Amino acid sequence: MNDGKSANGRSQISRRHFVTSAAALAGAALPGAAFAQSALDGLLAAPSRGGWNDQFDTRGASSHDVTSYQPIFSQNTVMAMQGAINSYNQIVMSGGWPMVPEQGTMKLGVQGPAVQALRERLAISGDLPRSAGNGQAYDSYVEGAVRRFQARHGLPADGVVAEHSFAALNVPANIRLGQLQTNISRVQAVQPASGRSVTVNIPAAFVEAVENGRVVQRHTVVVGKVDRQTPILDSRITNLNLNPYWHAPASIVRKDIIPLMRNDPTYLERNEIYIYASDGSVIPPETIDWNTEEAVRYLFRQEPGRNNAMSSVRINFPNPHAVFMHDTPQQSTFSQLMRFESSGCVRIQNVRDLIVWIARDTGWDRARIEQQIASRQRQDIDLANPIPLHFSYITAWATDPTVVQFRDDIYHRDGSQQLAMSDAAPAAYQPGEQAYADLPF
Structure with missing residues (x-):
């Protein structure tokens, strides 16, 4: 944990290793039809796929009244943010809100002056009705108001105030x-696409599939670490690779594979990663001196299959950063509160629901896609009409002026140390660095 002090003298709080299933923003679209083919049964039930019962987050709108089918990039969002800015400006001019004393965990049944301060804090931000x-x-x-506040800040909505909730509550x-003022300019800078589009919001760690101005799917994702950041970009999704190969960039070989092989000489074999010379011949791992950077000269390719770093699918789009979106064999990472664990690519929970939507006009339906994945044979699906894609960095937005969402400034881009509650300092970002393919662990 970082021992540095924030602007109000309070130690920065790490959320990186806090793990809870309640943190997931609800992974996928509506469940698809059940298929009779027995060949698909095992695949559809496989835990690596993600659950059919994972809820698309807008379907839970009644629980905390903060979810919406409204895309981040829309004129309605801009208008809602403008209204929220006016409201927050009034709050600031009126003296802001009180600090909530951090005197131990607060939950249902607790009494004391700290609870009174919490009530006032929640009432000012609109989470607790004054009539309460x-x-x-x-x-x-109070418990219901805390749940609403937590949901607006990307925290597990458990109704218990502990260190992470205290940290969010006590941001002035x-x-x-x-x-809000910083992020409205970011939202205004992106022109919403007509028809279909896909948006990745990096600090919120989710992806939206948008059609005709409405979110039709929203998925939990894992994005880049602070020192291997997912880049901001605009592109178009051009094709899908089912059962893809994974090629390790030289930087991944240097930074990750060489150290792994020094510690575990069986690593490549166990993960079905093969080394190729420039003439296509296979290089035995034991012939390489892993105490040097000799291995960087060769091509490292992982075979399709359950151990593959991209698992069942890769979603491709032209970009200079060597990043893409993909499936992952590490489904447990989607339940983490801090989902900043990749090398820059975007891992998507229940990605097959998304690719069925992406491939809708190609002749590839869900049954055909699942059968192809089950075969473990490589297959490319090209899109005749590429889909606009935005990788964005939005840490504050509003679906109406009373529902304002905030997220941690994980990459330290908002200008205040109090908004970046991670335990890692930002690293210099090199846009052209070929270091963004995920490792298979």
């Missing part, structure tokens, strides 16, 4: 106002 009173009891009204109102 301002006493010192942590009652069901003027800093939140500045965060």
